[in-house]
Amino acid sequence: MGDEQKILVVDDRPENLLVLRQELRDLEAQVIEASGGEEALALTLEHDFAVAILDVVMPGMNGFELAELLRGDDATRRIPIIFLTASLQEESDVFQGYLSGAVDVLTKPFSPEVLRAKVGVFLELDSYRRQLQDHRDHLEVLVAQRTRSLEDRVREIECLNQVWKAVDDTGTVA
Numbered sequence: 001m002g003d004e005q006k007i008l009v010v011d012d013r014p015e016n017l018l019v020l021r022q023e024l025r026d027l028e029a030q031v032i033e034a035s036g037g038e039e040a041l042a043l044t045l046e047h048d049f050a051v052a053i054l055d056v057v058m059p060g061m062n063g064f065e066l067a068e069l070l071r072g073d074d075a076t077r078r079i080p081i082i083f084l085t086a087s088l089q090e091e092s093d094v095f096q097g098y099l100s101g102a103v104d105v106l107t108k109p110f111s112p113e114v115l116r117a118k119v120g121v122f123l124e125l126d127s128y129r130r131q132l133q134d135h136r137d138h139l140e141v142l143v144a145q146r147t148r149s150l151e152d153r154v155r156e157i158e159c160l161n162q163v164w165k166a167v168d169d170t171g172t173v174a
Helices: 014-024 037-046 063-071 091-099 112-170
Strands: 006-010 030-034 051-054 081-085 104-107
Touching: 006 014, 006 037, 014 030, 014 112, 030 037, 037 063, 051 063, 051 112, 063 081, 063 091, 081 112, 091 104, 104 112
Parallel strands: 006 030, 006 051, 051 081, 081 104
Antiparallel strands: none
16 A cells, blocks of 8 residues: 555645644644645645545635535545535535535534544545555456466467367378
8 A cells, every 4th residue: 555645634724724733643644735725636636635624715716616626526536525614504504515525514613533533434444445446456467467378378279279170181280
């Protein structure tokens, strides 16, 4: 698996990024921060994220728009998104978060233990996904090797079959 798992944290307020960095420091993953949606999208071109924690209210691209863009791209659509915000208080707002692609919505103030537990679950799922990918890659190599071996064997059999036909037709080896 090699690569360290990565958590994307997006918030336009530096103090919120600091708090999240502190709360997530004990998890065995690298926390990568972005101060806005455009920066976050650029980071997804450079990194494979196990989970993303997004603020909703940000200047420029808001969290909902960012989530929709992430969901619309094959390379990032599998990243689980957690919205962490003080702005989603109404049920319809929370529902909008889920519609835009979130797997969870937490409101501030939040329980650090709950956030760590949720992020931990997504890190574990990402670990399983990576292991499955490694196994799939290994199986593909084995299948390719076996296919080449079988193709070689088929050529040998075809050659022997031609020799057999030649012997059978003439009664002697040609």
